[in-house]
């Protein structure tokens with residue numbers, strides 16, 4: 001890996017942390033093979049390509065590929081100087097059933113140690129409670145975050161964040177306890193930009209904002225959403241129509257979708273998932289190009305009937 005092209009990339013500061021993060025970042029769930037069976041070497045090349053082109057933020061979780069993504073990312077990171085990248089992982093989610101969530105203090109401690117070992121590092125830049133809407137928000141406030149502050153004091157993690165789908169989980173937590181970052185997904189995309197409404201609140205609290213899934217986990221792609229995608233048929237169809245419209249006008253919808261997310265300056269970074277080195281290059285090249293305002297206008301028009309529509313996630317009370 002070489003590190004010569006970093007000047008092309010733009011960086012933004014993540015909330016009140018001192019982390020300077022590339023505006024586009026690498027979602028390593030792709031290394032766990034959640035979208036398709038990815039060959040490990042291709043995933044590692046994708047990660048190195050991102051790093052070469054100035055991406056400095058890598059997000060993973062023990063949940064992705066049930067530890068596979070962390071293990072593959074750890075292999076990719078071998079031999080790279082630790083100060084060349086920022087590493088974020090998660091804890092609390094270890095599967096798809098409610099029984100696979102554990103936000104207890106004891107599990108938080110073992111989880112961080114296991115992640116450090118798989119990733120082959122001695123500290124994490126960011127540890128995030130993963131998909132907290134599946135757990136008890138009271139436990140996150142009173143047990144998990146305080147446990148993570150102790151782990152932070154031990155030097156194992158630099159900053160602490162929370163992730164999840166329903167936007168109201170964020171103020172529920174942040175009204176009660178200090179957290180450094182939030183990771184929201186599928187809420188700052190062409191089809192759903194509802195995160196916008198929460199930005200003033202998050203900025204007032206100096207919370208770093210990470211936006212994931214600018215392609216809405218494949219809804220906004222020419223390939224279309226994967227079979228497990230939780231969106232309704234109405235949402236899937238409208239997004240497919242938008243993708244078709246872009247293709248007819250000679251533009252991939254992926255390009256418009258990534259440009260749209262990255263142009264919002266209050267969002268520090270946009271996490272894109274792909275284990276394909278060519279896609280990594282394309283995604284980074286696209287953010288250098290100006291957005292096609294007319295195409296954007298027409299695509300937003302096609303998506304209007306489903307604008308800001310989403311799906312349920314987690315416990316009903318959250």
Ligand code: NAD
Nearest residue numbers: 027028029163185212213214215216217271272273274279
């Ligand atoms: P995404 O919107 O980034 O879409 C990923 C899909 O788009 C993949 O199928 C990929 O192959 C495809 N793709 C990417 N670039 C492409 C291109 N140029 N051309 C064609 N297809 C392209 O969704 P995601 O992967 O779910 O999210 C990105 C990352 O965000 C994840 O890897 C993860 O790190 C993070 N994330 C976190 C949470 C959470 O914490 N709860 C939830 C979702 C995502």
